[in-house]
Amino acid sequence: MKRMIATLIVAGALVSLPACGNDDTNTDTETRTSSIAESTTVQISSVTSTADLGMVDQAKLAAFVAAFRTAYGDLSQDRDDESIQEIVFSSCNAIADGATEQEVTKEIRDLAANNGTEATQTQAEQIYKLVVPTCP
Numbered sequence: 414m415k416r417m418i419a420t421l422i423v424a425g426a427l428v429s430l431p432a433c434g435n436d437d438t439n440t441d442t443e444t445r446t447s448s449i450a451e452s453t454t455v456q457i458s459s460v461t462s463t464a465d466l467g468m469v470d471q472a473k474l475a476a477f478v479a480a481f482r483t484a485y486g487d488l489s490q491d492r493d494d495e496s497i498q499e500i501v502f503s504s505c506n507a508i509a510d511g512a513t514e515q516e517v518t519k520e521i522r523d524l525a526a527n528n529g530t531e532a533t534q535t536q537a538e539q540i541y542k543l544v545v546p547t548c549p
Contacts, residue, residue, distance in 0.1 A: 517544075
């Protein structure tokens with residue numbers, strides 16, 4: 414759990430780095446920062462079937478993947494990022510459709526399973542707590 418929290422803190426710090434700096438900004442720096450800010454979201458509807466979800470913050474999604482890989486090595490071994498991101502997209506869809514926490518947690522157990530290793534109920538509940546802030 415401490416490793417997961419540390420990962421989230423590091424990911425948050427990395428996301429905020431472009432905002433740090435001194436007062437000697439120029440137009441070029443402002444343009445790059447603006448471009449970075451505009452590219453930090455991704456349209457979920459291009460990945461899932463629910464267009465009503467709006468935007469998922471790309472930084473939050475990356476932080477989720479990093480936290481998942483750190484906390485659940487056995488569930489993330491030999492998985493690509495897209496497979497782990499699908500946990501967020503499917504769970505956010507279910508939440509948007511009115512699914513209960515228990516229903517979403519059950520779906521997370523299925524989605525998190527990897528190479529014959531299944532997520533425990535406790536792991537699924539912890540993953541749910543990581544997913545919710547990522548949803549739009």
